[in-house]
Amino acid sequence: MYLVNNLLRKGLYERYRLTFEHCGDLSGARVLDMGCGTGRYSIECAKRGAAHVVGIDFAPSMVEYSQKIAQEIGVADKCAFICDDFLAHQFEERFDIVLALGFFDYIEEPESVFKKVAQFCPRKFVASFPKFTPIWGIQRMIRYKWIKRCPIYNYTAERLEHLYRQAEFKRYQVIPCHKGFFCVAGTE
Numbered sequence: 001m002y003l004v005n006n007l008l009r010k011g012l013y014e015r016y017r018l019t020f021e022h023c024g025d026l027s028g029a030r031v032l033d034m035g036c037g038t039g040r041y042s043i044e045c046a047k048r049g050a051a052h053v054v055g056i057d058f059a060p061s062m063v064e065y066s067q068k069i070a071q072e073i074g075v076a077d078k079c080a081f082i083c084d085d086f087l088a089h090q091f092e093e094r095f096d097i098v099l100a101l102g103f104f105d106y107i108e109e110p111e112s113v114f115k116k117v118a119q120f121c122p123r124k125f126v127a128s129f130p131k132f133t134p135i136w137g138i139q140r141m142i143r144y145k146w147i148k149r150c151p152i153y154n155y156t157a158e159r160l161e162h163l164y165r166q167a168e169f170k171r172y173q174v175i176p177c178h179k180g181f182f183c184v185a186g187t188e
């Protein structure tokens with residue numbers, strides 16, 4: 001059980017480490033965390049000195065949980081958690097850093113998301129994407145599509161390069177990692 005748990009979590013630890021390695025110094029940054037879930041990335045950004053962090057998730061329970069934890073940790077004044085669909089929400093501000101960790105797994109049409117992110121002109125757009133692998137891919141398909149009735153989507157490096165180019169990101173890096181890709185891009 002310990003081994004299975006470790007294998008399942010390996011990708012999550014790697015993603016977390018890569019995210020903060022690539023974000024670099026967050027002092028004073030305005031951060032958007034798309035599909036913030038339990039707020040673990042938003043809260044860590046605030047702890048690392050970000051000036052303002054907006055976490056958005058369309059699941060009310062996730063937003064409530066994030067708000068509660070941000071209060072407990074003492075960073076609630078720097079964080080705003082919004083319960084809405086990322087594509088439907090009208091943002092009033094721009095962001096220096098946009099995070100989308102574990103978000104694109106659920107996105108049927110990533111083209112629109114890429115275009116909306118590009119409009120913020122972020123210094124860094126940090127995102128993870130799953131890829132189909134014979135063992136994990138089939139296991140995920142059974143777990144999500146058939147048991148939870150939640151469709152999930154996979155990506156290839158070629159598709160990702162096409163998405164970045166189409167949304168006119170000036171630079172992007174597609175890094176193969178455990179069970180998928182970790183990507184860092186920018187519009188400047």
Ligand SMILES: C[S@@+](CC[C@H](N)C(=O)[O-])C[C@H]1O[C@@H](n2cnc3c(N)ncnc32)[C@H](O)[C@@H]1O
Binds near residue numbers: 038040056059
């Ligand atoms: C796997 S969780 C990842 C959470 C967090 N980023 C992390 O890595 O811990 C994906 C989250 O994205 C949210 N989500 C998916 N599609 C969304 C959309 N269109 N707008 C807002 N939230 C969305 C889900 O509700 C879910 O909480």
